[in-house]
Amino acid sequence: MSLADRLAENAAKRMKPEGYCAYQVMYENLTKENKKALDDAWAKGYSYNLVLMALRAEGIKSSNESIRAHKKGMCKCPKE
Numbered sequence: 324m325s326l327a328d329r330l331a332e333n334a335a336k337r338m339k340p341e342g343y344c345a346y347q348v349m350y351e352n353l354t355k356e357n358k359k360a361l362d363d364a365w366a367k368g369y370s371y372n373l374v375l376m377a378l379r380a381e382g383i384k385s386s387n388e389s390i391r392a393h394k395k396g397m398c399k400c401p402k403e
């Protein structure tokens with residue numbers, strides 16, 4: 324890869340596409356089982372912190388801010 328290509332690629336990665344939501348991106352990358360586990364956790368009313376700790380323990384990157392924004396509808400997910 325040439326430097327120009329590398330720069331273009333890195334720039335593209337840094338650009339957040341329209342409708343970018345860190346939580347949604349994380350969620351979409353989960354396995355089917357983990358998506359269900361996460362859905363269940365919210366259904367059970369688990370706290371953001373509890374869920375975040377579990378995600379991190381499983382090596383899944385997320386943040387309190389992205390979870391909070393998504394759950395409060397303050398993220399960039401398309402709204403109904």
Ligand SMILES: [Zn+2]
Nearest residue numbers: 344393398400
């Ligand atoms: Zn979202």
